[in-house]
Amino acid sequence: MTNARIAEVLDQIADLLEFEGANPFRVRAYRNAGRVVHDLPEAISDILASPDRKLTDIDGIGADLAEKITTLVGTGKLPFLEELLARTPESVLALLRIAGLGPKKAAVLYKELGVKTLADLKAACESHRVQELKGFGAKTEQIILAGMELAQTAADRMLWADADAEAQALLAHFKPLKAVKQIAMAGSYRRGRETVGDLDILVDSDDMPAVMDHFAKLPAVKTLVARGDTKMSVRLDSGLGVDLRVVPAKSFGAALQYFTGSKDHNVVLRGMAKDRGLKINEYGIFRGEKYLAGKTEEEIYAALDLPCFAPEIREARQEFAWAAAGELPKLVELADIRGDLHMHTTESDGNNTLEEMAAAAKTRGLKYIAITDHSQRATIANGLTPERLKKLWKRIDKFNATDPGILVLKGVECDILEKGGLDLPDDVLAEADWVICSVHYGQNQTRAQITARILEAIEHPHVAAIAHPTGRLINRRKPYEVDLEAVFTAAAKHHKLLELNATPQRLDLSDIQCAAAKRHGVKIVIGTDSHRVESLAQMRVGIIQARRAGLTKEDVANTRTWGQLQKLIGKK
DNA sequence: GCCGTTTTCGGCCCGACTGTTTTCAGTCG
Incomplete structure (x- = not known):
């Protein structure tokens, strides 16, 4: 059972308990545990399998939750959850998702009017039975109806x-x-x-x-x-x-800190303040009634002897431990990036020529780019045969000879074939400066099959990096199934890179997965998968993701010069 | 339900806004 699934169960228990009006701190304990499990860098099942490890060593998991999680992973079921569901139908949890409707009001609607589903709720509001209830009124009815409409029309985040x-x-x-x-x-x-x-x-x-x-x-x-x-x-x-x-100005930093969050980060921070006899709110940091600071975020953190954390890592994951140990990573920045190593042109499915892409990259201060058009298997993207590819590489040689002020690398995004193996012969790949490969076809194969295809590609001597290692799109369909731990292990062993491609809809690796790659000693290469010159701006999205994962300049491969990068991938 | 170098019990971040109220509960962030 995956950590994500365990976290889902813990969250659902929190929802159900909240609906029942349980102790709010008990509810928080479940929610907190769900978050901790979800963010955990290693699999719960691995910890359970290890004789000298205990779940209770994890912050936020005590004896009770450890036992429940053990039962859940061991049997695939949890009696406690089943008991809760016997009392409260799962469908009522949809009520809690409506803006303006919380657990207390939802529970009253369920108990007094028998509202079990969104359809029940709509009917109850429209027949004005809701405004009859104590604590409810005509306005509340309107708010609920508006909230339901919003839930239908407003997309996800x-x-x-x-x-x-x-x-x-x-x-x-x-x-x-x-x-x-x-x-x-x-x-x-x-x-x-x-x-x-x-x-x-x-x-x-x-x-x-x-x-x-x-x-x-x-x-x-x-x-x-x-x-x-x-x-x-x-x-x-x-x-x-x-x-x-x-x-006001004297509270601006305090408010910025407060409203940047995250909520969990702030809970930890306020707890630390309390230990010192201080109080933090959005107006400042106080000792009793006495205002101490609040004009800047730095002042707030300094009052607790903490560094001013980058907003991207304020998630109550590792940041406080890093600060305590004096090991706060110096996060990678956009200005550190020297090259973009995933880019398409009009030769396959891009919208601009290699010359236009190079000019745009130069304007952005990049020192090198790799043109990585698709290989022949990607017919829908007008993928290149070996002959067309060699012709393109000759053009790149000619372009570089004009001394354009930026180095263009002869690259390719080579498909990993359905049956395994790569889409181009070895002698062609040997001529490339930069070979990335990716799974585009056969994405609904089993986890074992897809993992095997990726592992074979990682071991291929001419391959530098795996692009789209998870097929992960944000807010869309599920990524393909892959044993990422096995991929990290193999990549570390063979000194291969994993690409974090950044587009508005795609971030190949989540921040949690990037952090796991770092633990395995795998370097990340950030690419934009640009199909037009404007898309080069997407590097900023990738940088934010890398920062959220706590990656430094050293963890990201394309912060290096091309010479250093060649050494890293064993080309020199 | 978790946690603890003053604690194994009694805490658990804190304030704004709204609606339904006559002083506050519920919701949100």
């Missing part, structure tokens, strides 16, 4: 790149306003999560009404959800929710 476009537009809207002294985006957008639920804007201003009025004038605002003295919430046409908070 927005992809980071799409949220980024909205965020930049919002910042531009506020730019001309004189009342704004400082402005920043916070929340999961700032932490660089793959998907963003809503946007949080923070403004430093003495004129709160002016800022709020200006916000309301934004054309993209569809509905005003709430407006108070310091906080305003709206929903945009795109379905994205935006929260605006206005704070």
Whole structure:
């Protein structure tokens, strides 16, 4: 059983307990354990199989949860969960997903009106039976109906790149306003999560009404959800929710820290403050009533003798342990990247020529790029035969001879065939500077079959990196099944790289998987899989992912010069 | 349900906003 599945069960128990009105701290314990298991760098089943390891050594897992997890993994079932489900039908959990409806109100609806499903709920609201209930009113009924409609129309969380476009537009809207002294985006957008639920804007201003009025004038605002003295919430046409908070200068850093989160990171931080007799809230850090600091995030962290963590790692995973040990990694930055090693041109399915791609890369300050058009098997992408490929490589040689100020590498994205083996003969691959290979066909084979194909490619002497090692698309269909631990082990042994391709919809490796690669000693190469010049900007998305995984410049291969990179892949 | 170098019991982050209320509970982040 995978960690993800175990985490799912723990989360479901938390939902059910919450619905039953259980002790909120007990609910939190289950939720916290679910998160810890999900983020754990190694498989729970491996720990259970090891005689000298204990689940209770994991932070957040005590005797009770260790026993439940052992039962779950051992038998595939959990009696406790079955008991809960016997009391509360699973369908009522859908009620908790409606904005404005929490566990208390949902439980009343279930008990008093027998509401078990979303359809029941809609009927109850429309027949006005809901407003009869104690603690409910006509307005509540409206809010529930609106929340149901929103749940239907609003898509899942927005992809980071799409949220980024909205965020930049919002910042531009506020730019001309004189009342704004400082402005920043916070929340999961700032932490660089793959998907963003809503946007949080923070403004430093003495004129709160002016800022709020200006916000309301934004054309993209569809509905005003709430407006108070310091906080305003709206929903945009795109379905994205935006929260605006206005704070004075002395609280700006405290508020930025607070609203950047994550929630779990803040819980740890506040606990540490409490141990020292301090209190942190969004207005600052206090001893009793006395304000100590809050103008900048650095001040807040410094008051607890902590470094100002990069937003990307504020997830209550490793960051506090790193800080305590003085081993906070210096995270990789966009400026560290010297080359983009995954790129397509008009020769296969790209939209720009190699000359255009090279010019765009040079403008971005890159020192080298690899043109990695598809190989012949990828017929749908106009993949190249050995003959066409050799012709393209000759063109690249000629281009480099013109001294263009950037080195273009002769590369290829070679398909890993369904039956195993590579799509191009060895003598052709031997002529390439840079060979990446990937699975495009036979993605619904078994986990063992796909893993075997990838492992064979890793062992191939001319292969430098595996692209799309998991087939992972964000918010879309499932990735293909692959034994990633086996892939990491083989890649480390043969000094091969794994590619983290970054597009708005694709991040081949999650941050957790990147961190696991690092533990295995596997280097990551970040690529953009660019099919047009504009796509080169996607490198920023890949960098954020690498940072969330705690990767440094040394963990990322294309921060090196081409000469250093050749040594790394054994070409020199 | 977890946790502990003042604790094995009694804590567990903290505040804003709304609706239904007459002082607060529920929800959200």
